[in-house]
Each structure stands twice: as C-alpha cells, then as structure tokens.
Amino acid sequence: MTDTTSTPSPGRGRTSEGAAVQGERRIITALFCDVVNSTALAEQLDPEDWTEILNEAFQHLTAPILRYEGTVAKLMGDAVLAFFGAPVAHEDDPRRAVLAALDMIAAIGAFRETVKSERGLEFDVRIGINTGPVVVADIGARAMDALGDAINVAARMEQAAGPGTILLSGDTYRLLAPLFDVEALGEIELKGKADRVPAFRVIGPKAAPGRVRGIDGVSAPLIGRDREFARLRDAMTSVLSGRGQIVGLLGEAGLGKSRMLSELKQEWDRASPPNRWIVLSGVPYDASRPYGLFQNYARSMFGVELNDPVETIHDKIVATLRGHGKDEETIALCATAFERVIAARTLLDGSRYDVEVVKNDIYNTLSPGLARHARNGPLVLVVDDLHWADPASVELLLALLSLVEDVPLLIVFALRPERQSAAWRIRQRAETDYPHRYTELSLRPLDATDTNALVSALLSIADLPAELRQLILRKTDGNPYFVEEIVRTLIDEGVVRQTADGLHWEAKTDVSEIAIPDTLQALLMTRIDRLDQETRSTLQLASVIGRSFYYSILKRISESAMALDRQLLSLERVELLLESARLPELEYMFKHELARDAAYGSLLNRKRRDFHRRVGEAIETIFVGRLEEQAHRLARHFDLAGDTAKAQRYYEVAAETAASMHATAESAAHLAHALDCARKNGAPPTDLERLAARQAALLGAATQTLPGSA
Ligand SMILES: Nc1ncnc2c1ncn2[C@@H]1O[C@H](COP(=O)(O)OP(=O)(O)OP(=O)(O)O)[C@@H](O)[C@H]1O
Numbered sequence: 141m142t143d144t145t146s147t148p149s150p151g152r153g154r155t156s157e158g159a160a161v162q163g164e165r166r167i168i169t170a171l172f173c174d175v176v177n178s179t180a181l182a183e184q185l186d187p188e189d190w191t192e193i194l195n196e197a198f199q200h201l202t203a204p205i206l207r208y209e210g211t212v213a214k215l216m217g218d219a220v221l222a223f224f225g226a227p228v229a230h231e232d233d234p235r236r237a238v239l240a241a242l243d244m245i246a247a248i249g250a251f252r253e254t255v256k257s258e259r260g261l262e263f264d265v266r267i268g269i270n271t272g273p274v275v276v277a278d279i280g281a282r283a284m285d286a287l288g289d290a291i292n293v294a295a296r297m298e299q300a301a302g303p304g305t306i307l308l309s310g311d312t313y314r315l316l317a318p319l320f321d322v323e324a325l326g327e328i329e330l331k332g333k334a335d336r337v338p339a340f341r342v343i344g345p346k347a348a349p350g351r352v353r354g355i356d357g358v359s360a361p362l363i364g365r366d367r368e369f370a371r372l373r374d375a376m377t378s379v380l381s382g383r384g385q386i387v388g389l390l391g392e393a394g395l396g397k398s399r400m401l402s403e404l405k406q407e408w409d410r411a412s413p414p415n416r417w418i419v420l421s422g423v424p425y426d427a428s429r430p431y432g433l434f435q436n437y438a439r440s441m442f443g444v445e446l447n448d449p450v451e452t453i454h455d456k457i458v459a460t461l462r463g464h465g466k467d468e469e470t471i472a473l474c475a476t477a478f479e480r481v482i483a484a485r486t487l488l489d490g491s492r493y494d495v496e497v498v499k500n501d502i503y504n505t506l507s508p509g510l511a512r513h514a515r516n517g518p519l520v521l522v523v524d525d526l527h528w529a530d531p532a533s534v535e536l537l538l539a540l541l542s543l544v545e546d547v548p549l550l551i552v553f554a555l556r557p558e559r560q561s562a563a564w565r566i567r568q569r570a571e572t573d574y575p576h577r578y579t580e581l582s583l584r585p586l587d588a589t590d591t592n593a594l595v596s597a598l599l600s601i602a603d604l605p606a607e608l609r610q611l612i613l614r615k616t617d618g619n620p621y622f623v624e625e626i627v628r629t630l631i632d633e634g635v636v637r638q639t640a641d642g643l644h645w646e647a648k649t650d651v652s653e654i655a656i657p658d659t660l661q662a663l664l665m666t667r668i669d670r671l672d673q674e675t676r677s678t679l680q681l682a683s684v685i686g687r688s689f690y691y692s693i694l695k696r697i698s699e700s701a702m703a704l705d706r707q708l709l710s711l712e713r714v715e716l717l718l719e720s721a722r723l724p725e726l727e728y729m730f731k732h733e734l735a736r737d738a739a740y741g742s743l744l745n746r747k748r749r750d751f752h753r754r755v756g757e758a759i760e761t762i763f764v765g766r767l768e769e770q771a772h773r774l775a776r777h778f779d780l781a782g783d784t785a786k787a788q789r790y791y792e793v794a795a796e797t798a799a800s801m802h803a804t805a806e807s808a809a810h811l812a813h814a815l816d817c818a819r820k821n822g823a824p825p826t827d828l829e830r831l832a833a834r835q836a837a838l839l840g841a842a843t844q845t846l847p848g849s850a
C-alpha cells in the first residue's frame with residue numbers, strides 16, 4: 141500500500157489560507173442607477189448645491205431599495221449600486237429589484253419636477269438590472285462588494301437605458317416574464333462585450349400576472365394526492381350544504397399547496413355560481429406591512445384601481461360605505477382605516493386614531509361584509525402563502541375564523557410549516573377552538589412511484605436513460621417544484637430538446653450531474669441565510685464532506701468543535717439536516733441533496749479546495765489502518781483539493797480494492813481518474829504506461845470473465 145500515514149494536521153493552513161479566503165459565491169440581482177447627464181449638470185452648479193441635490197435624490201433612491209430588502213452596496217459619485225440577494229437571499233429577488241426600480245423612478249418623478257421648477261434643471265435617472273453569479277465579499281460587514289460579470293452587465297444595461305427608464309438583461313427578464321410588461325429592445329451592443337445581449341425595457345407590473353412556476357408548453361396532471369384531495373372535496377361539499385369549514389394545507393415550499401388550491405377552484409367553479417371565491421395572498425416583502433394581506437381584497441371591495449390617488453380612494457370608500465347604510469361618523473373613521481390598508485396613507489390626518497380603533501373599524505366592516513356575502517350563498521376564502529402574513533392581518537384572520545360557525549364559508553389557508561411565523565397562531569387556533577370544523581392536510585413529498593410518474597408526465601420521452609431518471613429522483617426528493625425546475629434546467633442546457641410535438645432526449649449528451657437551478661439555489665439559500673454565521677459555516681463545511689457525513693469527521697475539521705453539537709441541533713431543528721445513523725458511527729445527512737448543493741455552491745473555489753483537503757486529512761487520521769475502504773472518498777477529496785499526487789495514489793488503491801471485489805467497471809473508472817491525475821501531475825511516462833496497462837488488463841479480464849460468469 142502507498143504511504144498514507146502522513147502526520148495528522150487537521151488545522152493546517154486554516155489560519156493562513158482560511159483567513160485570507162473571504163466571501164461567498166452567490167446569485168444576485170444587481171441594480172445600477174445613475175443620474176443622467178450628471179457632468180453637464182454639475183458644471184452648471186456650485187458644488188455645494190449639486191451635493192445637496194444629490195443627497196436628496198439618494199434619499200428618494202435608497203428608500204425603495206430598503207423597502208424591498210435590498211442592500212445599498214455602494215454610492216459612487218452620482219450612482220447607486222444595490223444588490224438583491226446578498227447578504228441575504230430571498231426567493232423572489234429579481235422581482236423585488238424591478239419593483240424597487242419602479243418605485244425609484246416614481247419617487248424621482250416628483251423630485252425632478254421640484255428641481256425643474258426651482259432651479260430650471262433637467263434631473264433624471266436611469267436604471268439597469270441584471271441577475272447572475274458573483275463573489276460577494278465581506279458578508280455581514282457594513283460595506284459590501286461584489287465582483288463578477290453580472291455586475292458589469294447591470295452597469296452596461298444602465299448606460300444603455302434612456303432617462304427615466306429601466307432596462308433588464310435577458311437573464312433577469314427570463315425569471316420575470318409572467319409578472320411584468322416589457323418592451324423587447326432586441327439585442328444591444330455592450331461596450332467591452334463580444335456578444336450582443338438582449339435587453340428589455342420595463343413598462344410596469346402586469347395587470348393579471350401569470351404563474352412564475354411551471355414550464356411553458358409542458359404540464360403534468362395532479363399526481364398522487366388522492367387522499368388529500370378527497371378530504372378537501374369533503375370540506376367543500378360540507379360548505380355547499382351550508383356548514384362552514386376551515387382547512388389548513390401545510391407543506392414545505394414546492395410540495396403543491398397552491399396547486400391543490402387551484403385544483404379545488406376548478407371543482408368549486410363547477411359546483412357554485414361565479415364570484416364566490418376570494419383569494420388573499422401573503423407577499424414576502426409585505427410581511428411587515430399592516431393588513432398587507434387584505435390590501436387587494438379591500439381594493440376590490442371598494443372598486444379602487446391600482447393608480448387611484450388617495451382622494452379618489454377616499455371618495456370610493458365613502459360611497460361604498462354609504463351604500464351599506466353606515467352613519468357619517470363611522471364612515472369617516474372606516475374610510476381612514478381602509479385608506480391605510482390600501483394606500484398606507486390617509487386623506488385626513490390619520491394619526492389621531494389609535495391602533496385599536498383602526499383595528500375595530502376594519503374588523504367591523506370586513507366581518508359583516510364577508511358574512512353577508514356568504515349568506516347569499518356558499519363562499520370560499522382562500523389565504524395562500526399565509527406564512528408571509530403580517531401580524532395585523534393574522535389578528536384579523538383569527539377574528540374572522542368564527543364566521544364559519546354561522547355562515548357557509550370555507551376558509552382554506554396554505555402555510556409552510558414555519559413555527560416562528562406570526563401565521564402559526566391561525567393553525568393553532570383552528571385546531572384548538574374549531575376542531576369540529578377544522579381539517580388539516582400535511583403535504584408530504586411524493587413517493588418514488590409518484591415522483592417517477594411526474595417525471596414521465598413532464599418528460600414524455602421514451603428513451604430517457606435510466607441513470608438520468610435516477611439522478612432526477614435523487615436530486616428532487618419527491619418535491620414537485622424541484623422536479624419541474626430540474627426538468628427546466630435540462631431543457632435550458634440542451635440535454636432535452638423542446639419542439640412543437642413535445643420533448644426529445646438528446647442522446648449525445650452525457651449527464652452525470654445536474655447544476656442546481658438558480659431558482660432553487662435562491663429558495664434554498666433563504667433557509668441557509670437565516671442561520672447565524674457560525675452555524676452557516678458549519679453547514680458549508682459539512683456540504684464538502686457530502687450529502688451524508690460522519691460526525692467524527694466534521695468534528696475534527698470544524699472551527700468551533702465546542703459549539704458543534706448546538707449547531708447540529710439547530711440545523712436539525714430547521715430541517716436542513718437529519719440524523720441518519722447512530723451506530724456504528726453517528727452520521728448526519730442533508731435532508732435535501734439540493735440543499736447540500738446550494739451550500740456547497742456558495743463556497744469560493746479556493747475555500748472548497750481547502751475544505752476538501754481538510755476533509756481528506758481528517759479521514760486519513762480517523763480511519764488510519766482502514767484506508768483501503770475509504771480510498772475512493774480520499775481520492776475524490778484530494779482530487780477536488782487539487783492535490784493530484786495524493787489523489788492519484790488513492791485512486792489506485794481504490795481501483796485495486798474494487799478489483800479485488802470483482803467490481804471491474806468501478807475499478808477501471810478509478811484507474812481512469814488516476815491516469816487523469818497522473819497527467820495533470822506531469823508524472824513520468826513509465827507511470828502512465830503502467831496505469832494504462834493495468835486498465836487494459838482489467839478491461840481485458842472483464843471481457844474474458846463475462847461469458848463464464850453469465
Ligand atoms: N401533485 C402534483 N402533481 C403535479 N404537479 C404538481 C403537484 N404538486 C405540485 N405540482 C407542481 O409543482 C409546482 C410547485 O407547486 P406549488 O407552487 O403548488 O407549491 P407550494 O406548496 O404552493 O409552494 P410554496 O410554499 O413555495 O408556495 C407547481 O408548478 C405545481 O403545478
């Protein structure tokens with residue numbers, strides 16, 4: 141056996157190299173905003189006046205960035221660079237960036253008029269947005285920097301934008317097409333770029349936004365879920381016969397809560413007259429906006445349009461309330477309360493009303509309104525994405541639950557099982573106070589048969605290779621959304637070709653790994669970003685070991701061995717990790733392989749190499765004396781660490797171990813890797829010949845033994 145007993149040095153290089161390696165790889169949406177013609181403007185003004193104008197403009201520009209939880213990364217002269225997705229990811233970062241940009245343009249609109257009338261100057265800004273991978277440095281610190289072509293493209297988009305407009309790159313637009321109206325500007329030339337790139341000017345949010353999920357031209361029927369859907373149907377039947385009901389749909393992101401709701405709607409529409417289906421939705425960036433959940437409902441209740449000024453909103457609310465026969469005093473109070481819900485501003489001075497009064501006014505209008513509606517015939521109130529509801533909306537919903545005792549109302553809420561969300565109380569209240577009317581449906585991942593059926597429905601390809609199918613199953617863990625996104629990636633990467641008559645498998649491509657789709661990277665990073673810095677680092681470190689890992693190895697290489705147990709416990713609690721075995725060795729695994737991929741994908745290449753080396757060295761120490769059985773792991777870790785000499789040796793050991801167990805194909809594969817490493821290493825020709833000869837002998841032996849073994 142080759143020399144594998146090098147001195148154990150788990151911490152070697154940790155301080156020197158580890159400390160130097162800062163930052164993370166992330167997918168971000170970068171927003172560049174710049175003042176149009178600033179040089180000419182600055183020339184006409186005293187520097188102090190110019191600074192004053194810019195300072196005020198920056199205030200208008202940064203407020204929307206913060207409102208959508210972006211980060212102002214840099215103020216540079218007369219430009220602002222903002223990131224959506226760093227230091228904290230949101231699953232809808234591109235959308236947030238565009239909404240912020242629209243608000244920025246609107247805010248500057250008013251300011252622009254003032255500058256024009258007071259100083260006679262034409263002041264305006266333009267914005268460019270792009271989404272892509274970057275390296276973000278100094279996470280958590282005040283200042284943040286990101287490097288990567290994605291930022292340059294955002295800057296170039298901004299330079300190509302006209303005054304008062306927003307340009308999106310193709311990479312951003314692709315993620316948002318169902319949500320915003322745009323004008324396609326064709327391919328534009330970008331300074332310093334060889335290829336022309338597509339650009340899109342944002343017109344505004346779509347009046348009827350489409351679904352961001354699903355794949356154009358590819359769809360699957362609802363698969364599995366028969367039992368859950370039957371219970372949903374029972375609740376519906378009860379309500380149709382006059383008995384109010386509450387249903388809670390619980391499940392992790394992507395398991396199909398919204399899909400169940402839309403299937404239910406189809407059934408309901410067949411059984412009930414129109415307009416008896418009300419939808420409220422939690423919005424991720426509105427989780428702190430009071431009554432945000434009810435904003436759209438209040439709008440439709442009073443016939444308020446999206447761009448109505450506050451005076452019109454006031455008039456419409458007053459007119460509707462008069463129609464309900466309320467007295468003038470109540471009307472004045474309620475109007476103010478609802479103006480707050482709809483526009484967050486009030487026509488009259490709203491500050492003299494206290495919170496309790498506002499709350500009662502809203503409740504006293506909404507509750508009888510809904511009751512009246514339901515008395516006219518069975519009614520459904522759907523609350524999707526309840527986990528994002530603001531606390532005030534949760535209070536209101538809690539109060540509305542009691543309506544099911546009196547009227548034929550079906551309240552269905554869909555909720556991710558996040559116990560710390562304000563919305564969790566709704567589930568608890570339904571369970572304790574209305575057990576006789578409450579049905580809870582917990583969606584679990586699809587089983588292997590159903591996942592397979594879903595893959596077949598989406599990829600109706602006769603000759604789909606079995607390994608690819610297995611890979612999809614392994615990566616997606618029965619989550620339908622993950623399946624869709626992986627299939628989309630296969631289409632995007634040309635592994636599967638989409639034509640008018642369906643999907644086709646491109647046999648020439650070899651797929652052994654699928655890159656994690658950007659959408660899932662973002663979704664999974666939101667969970668990882670919620671961890672404290674040390675726990676997060678531990679998770680990243682664990683991701684280098686693999687989807688499942690021995691506690692002993694992690695402990696050996698962890699920076700904070702003392703805190704490790706606590707961190708593992710909290711990682712189990714947030715369901716990123718599971719304890720997969722106690723005996724013979726304590727072992728953990730990532731609950732989702734894609735979560736491992738996301739954590740691993742966020743590590744800088746240098747850090748990854750360093751971690752792989754540390755993992756390799758830890759295995760050498762812990763499994764000393766049993767290195768043959770670990771050789772394939774050691775080989776991979778040292779290979780990924782860039783230590784090709786060690787990797788070559790271990791690949792050879794792994795090859796011999798496999799050969800001794802008659803696993804000829806594996807053995808040959810290990811030798812192929814060993815040869816690869818030897819070449820990278822500049823090994824002498826004799827070495828290469830020896831390896832090639834061994835490989836040939838193995839393959840020869842394999843063909844010879846085949847007939848006999850058959
Ligand atoms: N049982 C199923 N059969 C076929 N497709 C499904 C099934 N369940 C979900 N899907 C599809 O998977 C995708 C994700 O489902 P959906 O959006 O309903 O998840 P969700 O639970 O609402 O997630 P989130 O918490 O993020 O809102 C959708 O495109 C949906 O159509």
Ligand SMILES: [Mg+2]
Nearest residue numbers: 397398524525
């Ligand atoms: Mg949903």
